[in-house]
Amino acid sequence: MNKCEQCIVRQFSSLKALNKDELLRMAECKTSYTIKKGEPIFEEGEVTNGIYCIKDGVCKLSKLSDNGKDQIVKLVKPGELLGQRSMISDEPANLSAVALEDMEVCFIPRSEVMQFFTQNNQFSMNVMKTICEDLKGADDHMVNMAQKTVRQRLAETLIYLEDTFGKNEDGTLRIQLSREELAGMIGTATESCIRLLSELNKSEYIELIGKKIKLLDKNKLKRLT
Amino acid sequence: MNKCEQCIVRQFSSLKALNKDELLRMAECKTSYTIKKGEPIFEEGEVTNGIYCIKDGVCKLSKLSDNGKDQIVKLVKPGELLGQRSMISDEPANLSAVALEDMEVCFIPRSEVMQFFTQNNQFSMNVMKTICEDLKGADDHMVNMAQKTVRQRLAETLIYLEDTFGKNEDGTLRIQLSREELAGMIGTATESCIRLLSELNKSEYIELIGKKIKLLDKNKLKRLT
DNA sequence: AAAATTGTATGACAAATATCATATTTTGTT
């Protein structure tokens, strides 16, 4: 059993407010998981009964739309927590969480977290602020979906991906999304997404290297948005 | 100065957790306002420094998009609170709040609310759950914006308006939105909104009576979504 | 009451996007 004290999640998330005692208690009740790329951490509608700490790997939070397409609502990085909203609302998950890379996560049962939540004011304040950030992000995201064209959303998303997850040595986006997943992020048909990528490739905004994507001129891309 | 004890907002919002003492303190520090239809309660970017209780009238929460159009994110009814996210994040408002009808609201300064927030666990839990609901709503809304057609979104919005705000004696929607505002809710151009309304009118899903809208067959409308 | 302004409606057209078909490439499996 690993201690939680030095964990990346502890350093970056709401958990930074926990004291040594609380961390020890958490270390005792946590369960560690390895999740392979493509596997779910939990699915929409599932009762999660706790929160997940993302130690390593990125996952997508998505929701199945009535038209059968999977809309990606958010990507979650190492150091972040999952399932906070469900924990507070005491409701099943509203979104599915699926690994985009091999992941390492820890599960902490609801009962434990809720104890910290009521005992440790700084911790509950941190959780709350995170949810408030999510709400602001979701509102902004919604406005983009409603008001921007698919091309604009694609350009924005590409910049977001480079800024948030960085690039490989060859300059391509580090985070690897299938075309279908990228389409699911920007909210369009896979073919439309592929077509627009080709177009950006031809006009030298980006370069397509196999399935990988390299941003050639971020400023030019920004001007599209 | 009115007491807060019997106020509709107290009965329906997070404030129901406040005790007599806290209600008295609140009654002393609150400011009451009358807002005329079309006037803002606060604007995007403004530092609000407190929360607003909606005693009467409906308002829209909207955000100006880069393309110059106003996207309506949410409608807020009597009994609800405004500005909770800003208060917790300690940030300026992310959305503008503008009256759709003549309104009565009360303002309670941040300092006061934050005191309740730290002292009264049930109150803070209520606020948190409200924000969690908003987050879930925003995520779902975002998926709709990304995945549904304008026609589907229009049908959904009309049903939502009738279910939430009811109808007049003649069967028309009680809540009065201009075509531009309705377009702002569903995220489309005003002309497209008008055109689709005409179409729904011709195919007898709805009836247009002047600027008013009457839903003729809610089930038929539902099938569009 | 007349004029001006604003909101609603509709036509014509252009642009954006989705859908379906099919080809090609990549990946995984035997």
Added chain:
DNA sequence: AACAAAATATGATATTTGTCATACAATTTT
């Protein structure tokens, strides 16, 4: 290596949606 399956790519076409122009109606101002 050969095959099957999945992902990517592209063409053809239909549909949806936006834009611009203009007309008409309702509301407000003078």
